[in-house]
Amino acid sequence: MLAALGLGRAEEEIYRLLVARARTHAHELAAETGRAPDDVLELLNALVARGLAVVDVPEESGPAHVGAPMPTVFRASPPAVALGGVLRRRRDDLRAAELELLALADQHRAATASGSVAEVITDADAVRHRFTQLQESARHEVRSMMVPDLTVVPPHANTAEESGVRRGVLYRTIVQRDALKEPGMVALALAALASGQQVSVTEVVPVKCMIADRELAMVPLLPGRNTAAASVLVHAGGLLEALVAYFELAWRQSYPLSLNMVSDAVTERRPDVIDPLDAQVLNLVLAGLTDQAAASQLGVSRRTVQRRIGELMVKAGAESRIQLGWIAARKGWA
Template sequence: MLAALGLGPAEEEIYRLLVKRGRAAVQELAADSGRPESETLGILSALAERGLVVPQPVESGATLFVAAPPAVALGGELRRRRDELSAAEHAVLTLAEQHRTGAEGGAVEVISDVDAVRHRFRQLQESARHEVRSMMVPDQRVVTRDDNAAEGAGMRRGVLYRTILHRDALTEPGAVAQALAVLAEGQQVRIADAIPVKIMIADHDLAMLPLFSGRNTAAASVLVHPGGLLDALVAYFEQAWEQAYPLAPQAAGGGLVEQRPDAIDEFDARMLALVLAGLTDQAVGARLGVSRRTVQRRIGELMARAGAESRIQLGWHAARRGWA
């Protein structure tokens, strides 16, 4: 735990033992730690040089060791490390800005080497502070889900992951188990019938997508830096997210269930299909065995639900929501 302040495991152990005792002889600390006295003395000497331990001779000629107050002994080192990290963070931000303004083209960066792509894929997730959005296609080759350790690490530090998954990806071996695992970890997953291109976006800072059209499994990639193009990708993702269907664990059976809160029942689906095919309300009612007024009422309810002001708009919403 104190390794971040420069203490090795042995030094931390002896220091903690001494803090607990207040003061102790070498023999006592050696017995407590199970280390030879010579090794314990060497560790205490190193701690004394760092001001963490103070040797105190006693009348018998022996030496007792006293732990310096942790807040005093380690507080200075802690402040120094904080200052170093703050300076490093400022330097990274400065370099990032210089990279954005100095890179060829400014807005995009092309990477074709497989190892470089994998490295930047990991860096993109490690740089995320708030959210990672992704659209995933079947047959991940460059970085498989099993190889993507940065995803789990990101979720553990509190980064929100939202993923839109191509429906065909769930047919791959182990895909359902993986989806259940990430859902349990807090990832939000939705499913879509079509994903034209795979994308990963970290916050509003960086996006990564394939370089070539129609080659989602190829290594060559484009990194998109802040600007209008990145804004467009974020907006595209959010629109696709609204149209995709949430996945959730099945209540029983250990599978997945696709949540469709806006789905319509079979009667409305048949009625809507007939209306959109051009049949009159009277003809639709005759086909379904209901009155024309019932057809008009149900169509009106669907229009209100979709926020459509006309039947033409209802047809557009029906296609968008998979109603017909």
């Protein structure tokens, strides 16, 4: 745990034991850890050099020890003081590195603005490396469209996704329905939903892609080769904005998946689906029947037909029955 602050594994072990004691010396720690006393003494001296420990003044010995060399006694410096400064310096260094990275990204963007906005990658290992880098670069959101039979980076091998979710990156994924039939895919979808990711399903994903924020995207190099390694890395620009817009359009037309804890499966939430009676009312009215004629056909009152048409207009955001007919056709209601 303290490796992030520059401590090696052996140093951390000795430091933790030292913190748990008021005072101790190398022989006591050597007996407890099984390390050689000289090795423990070297580690203690390294902690002293780091400011994490101090050499204590040895207590006076009794008469039996007169003339015998006294072992060096060590005690831990207060951790909040000793490690707090190191932690603050690491934070400052990371912040400075982040600012420098942003400056370098701006320089790179400016340098490539008049040049190529895409990078062709054909080697499978290079594609995997770039695929990971793309996700590691995301600070806010990763959008992706997934097709069946992925082989270069199978879904279960995408460790960068888990890392991104842990640091707060939102993942939105559109999955082609057939992909959910592959072994283990439902379990992966459940895990993704449980971790806070958003997953939607659609009948066909024309082209796989992954987009990190509005900075980078990766798409297949060749048409119809969604599972091939050859890819194109797209940098910020008009082409990337078009990919973002395409994803958002596809997202609105796909069906969100939700956790179904009863059957341990995923179910589609279709907010635009209407019940069978609404569908019958809508079809009859759009076919030209009057409200009364539609009511007679369905065995309901004219008021029921009018009420359901009114509710459908609200659901669709339509201001007229003509507009309702257009929206109904687009949503597949009629």
